[in-house]
Amino acid sequence: MPAAMHIVLHLVLCTGSATHGAAPVNAIHVSLVNRIGNSAVDRTIAIPGDNPFDTIVDFDSPRGLYLLQVSEAKSACGAQQFVLLSPEANRSIPMTLVPNGLERAPRVPTLFNGATPLGFDYAEPTVVLVSGNVECDKPIGEILPVESVTENDPDSYYVAIFAYTSVDALPPKIALRLTDNGGGYHYVRMNIPFSRPGQLWPNSATFDVDTSLIAQVLEKPEDTYLCLKLLRGSVSG
Numbered sequence: 001m002p003a004a005m006h007i008v009l010h011l012v013l014c015t016g017s018a019t020h021g022a023a024p025v026n027a028i029h030v031s032l033v034n035r036i037g038n039s040a041v042d043r044t045i046a047i048p049g050d051n052p053f054d055t056i057v058d059f060d061s062p063r064g065l066y067l068l069q070v071s072e073a074k075s076a077c078g079a080q081q082f083v084l085l086s087p088e089a090n091r092s093i094p095m096t097l098v099p100n101g102l103e104r105a106p107r108v109p110t111l112f113n114g115a116t117p118l119g120f121d122y123a124e125p126t127v128v129l130v131s132g133n134v135e136c137d138k139p140i141g142e143i144l145p146v147e148s149v150t151e152n153d154p155d156s157y158y159v160a161i162f163a164y165t166s167v168d169a170l171p172p173k174i175a176l177r178l179t180d181n182g183g184g185y186h187y188v189r190m191n192i193p194f195s196r197p198g199q200l201w202p203n204s205a206t207f208d209v210d211t212s213l214i215a216q217v218l219e220k221p222e223d224t225y226l227c228l229k230l231l232r233g234s235v236s237g
Contacts, residue, residue: 005085008058011070012096013047014077025074030059032066032083035201040066061085065204067106068093076100082160082202084111089156109148109160110195111204112176116157117211124179125157125209126150127190132170136227140187144172157209161194175225176207178217186217189227 013025025047032041045057063085071078077097085091112127129144147163166172171194175187192205213228220226 005061005063006058006090007061007085008056008090008092009070010056010092010094011054012094013053013055013072014075014097014099025072027073028057029071029073030057031069032061033069034064034066040064065111065202068095070095070097072097080106082106082109082111084113084158084202084204084206086113086115086156086206089115089153091151091153091156091158107162108195108199108202109162110192111202112157112159112161112190112192112207113204114157114206114208116152116155116209117214118155120209120211120214121152121154122179122181123209123214124152126152126177127159127161128175128177128187129161129164129172130175130187130225131167132172133168134173134225136189136225138225140175140185140223140225142167173225176209178209178214180218180222184222186220186222187225188213188217189225 011028027044027046029044030041031039033039041059041061043059045059047055047057065084067080068083069078069080077099079095079097081095083093114125116123116125129146131141134141144167145165146161148159148161151158164172174190174192176190178186180186190205190207193203195203216228217226
C-alpha cells in the first residue's frame with residue numbers, strides 16, 4: 001500500500017445565521033479526486049465543538065496530485081483547490097469556505113513540492129521566476145512579480161504559482177531559491193513547463209532538497225542562476 005500523508009485542514013467555515021440557521025454545522029465532507037475522477041478520499045468528518053466557525057480536521061491520504069473539495073451539507077458552503085501531496089509527511093492546508101454560488105471553479109496553478117532535510121529550516125525553499133534572458137552562472141537580476149503561495153514545513157515545501165508578470169518577450173525562467181544561514185539567497189535552475197491558460201489540470205514538479213544540494217550551492221556565489229546537473233525529482237502535466 002502506498003505510504004500515506006497526514007493532512008491537517010484549518011477551515012474557516014461560513015458564518016452568520018443566513019448560512020447556518022439556528023445551529024452551526026457539525027460535520028464537513030472531504031474528497032480528494034485525481035485527474036481521471038477517482039476518489040482517494042471521500043469522507044464525512046465531525047467538527048469539534050470548540051469553535052463552530054474556525055476548526056481543524058485531519059485525515060490520511062496517498063501521495064499524488066488531487067482536487068481537494070470541502071463542503072458543508074447543512075449550510076451549502078464549500079471550497080476547492082488543487083493540492084500536491086508527498087508520501088510519509090504531514091501537511092497543513094488552510095481553506096476558507098464560501099456559500100455555494102460564490103464559489104468559483106478552482107484556479108489551475110503550477111505546483112511544486114519536495115522533501116527538505118530536518119534541521120535546515122533556514123533554507124526555506126521556494127520557487128521564483130527570473131527574466132528569460134538570464135544565463136547560467138550569471139547574476140540572477142530582478143525577481144519577477146508572481147502571484148504564489150509557499151508553505152515551508154520542517155520536512156517539506158509546497159509552492160503554487162498562479163500568475164506572473166513578464167518583463168521581456170522570452171518566457172521567464174524558473175529557479176528554486178534556497179536561503180543560507182546568513183540570510184543570503186542561492187538560485188537553482190528548474191526546467192519545468194508552466195500550466196497554460198485554459199488547462200484543466202495543473203502541471204506539477206517534485207524537486208527534493210537534501211544536505212548535499214545545500215552544501216553544493218553554498219560553494220557558489222549568492223544571487224547567481226545556478227545550472228546544476230541534478231536528478232532530484234519528477235515532472236507531470
